[in-house]
Amino acid sequence: MSWNTNARAAFDLETTGRNSRAARIVTASIVVLGPDGAVEAEHEWLADPGVEIPAEAAQVHGITTEKARAEGRPAAAVVAEVAQTLQALFDAGTPVVAFNAAYDFTVMAAECARHGLPQLTRFSVLDPYVINKQVEKFRRGKRTLGALCEQYGVILDDAHTSAADALAAAQLLDAMASRFPELHKPAPHLHRSQVDWSAAQAADFQAYLRKTKPTAVVEGDWPVLAPHDAAGGGF
Template sequence: MTWSSSARAAFDLETTGRNSRAARIVTASIVVLAADGSVASEHEWLADPGVEIPEEASQVHGVTTEKARAEGRPAADVVAEVAAVLQGLFNDGVPVVAFNAAYDFTVMAAECARHGLPQLTRFPVLDPYVINKQVERYRKGKRTLGALCEQYGVVLRDAHTSAADALAAAQLLDAMASRFPELNKPATALHRSQVDWSLEQAADFQSYLRRTKPAAVVEGDWPVLAPADASRGGF
């Protein structure tokens, strides 16, 4: 059975920063979709990350330190609940769609380690970002969620809120599969392909960067980055 003809879910985080190994969760959303793409259930969380939320991050997702402290739940509770829902989906064989999955799942890996929780199995995952770089290798312009949604005619309302971004990522993947029928395969097979594609894409980009920056390193691990060296603190 192909992923596009079965139930699937979508996952997104908004966080305190761009460094996925150091960022803390601010909001999280998981949207579960029926086989026909309709929304079957939704889960949303607002966390108090326990650290200051930089203004740059607040400007993106709209959650300030004050709001998180006043309305958010303890980070440990939120991380545990998000992890439990995700692992339940994976246990049931439900693929989880996440745009630029290596960011979100690396944040989750770091947060689970921080709070003494088991790591997720993270299988199967479907990532429209990695997939788009494969099927439209020579596409020009940005590959942000917003740019790709505009290209594929997906309406993205309330961009940079985790609920809106999660649903848009799932709808984007549906639209891409309509244009590229070869993507309609079992989620497990597509997951394994993305592992290889991400490594190849990173190697190509690293080669390009090293023309002018010989020490450039582009990580290609997917759907989660490898833990940092112990000297850097790891997860």
């Protein structure tokens, strides 16, 4: 059966920076949807990441270092609970929608390693960002969550809060599936397709960049980037 006739979930993080291998979780949200797309459960976390939250990041998601320290829970506890919730969904065969999933799941992988927690396994992930680049290869303009939601008529209130972004990603994928019937397939099959699509998309973009910058590298691992040193990385 196609993923969009079954229960699914949506996942989003707001963090301390752009470098997914170095960023720390600030907020996390997981929304569980029924087969009809109605919200059945919501999980939200606010973490004290244990490091300063750069001002530029705080301007995006609204969580300052002071707020995180005053109201957030210890990072290790939050990472453990998020990982456990995601793993329970995967173990139940529930796919998880995440926009630009390679970012969020690489952050999760790095945070689990940082806190000595098991890595996620057996997952089916559905990524509207990778899927859109496949089904609308020649689309012009930005492919941000906001831009694609506007194109597909999905309301995105409170953008850059993890709860709103997670729900919007799920609704965006539903809207895309209504337009592209080739997306109607079981979640594990679509997951495997996205692994191939992401690699091909990265290779094409890297070839384009190397016309002017011969050393350019575009990573195509999905949904988790291969680990390496997590040094540096600004928002």
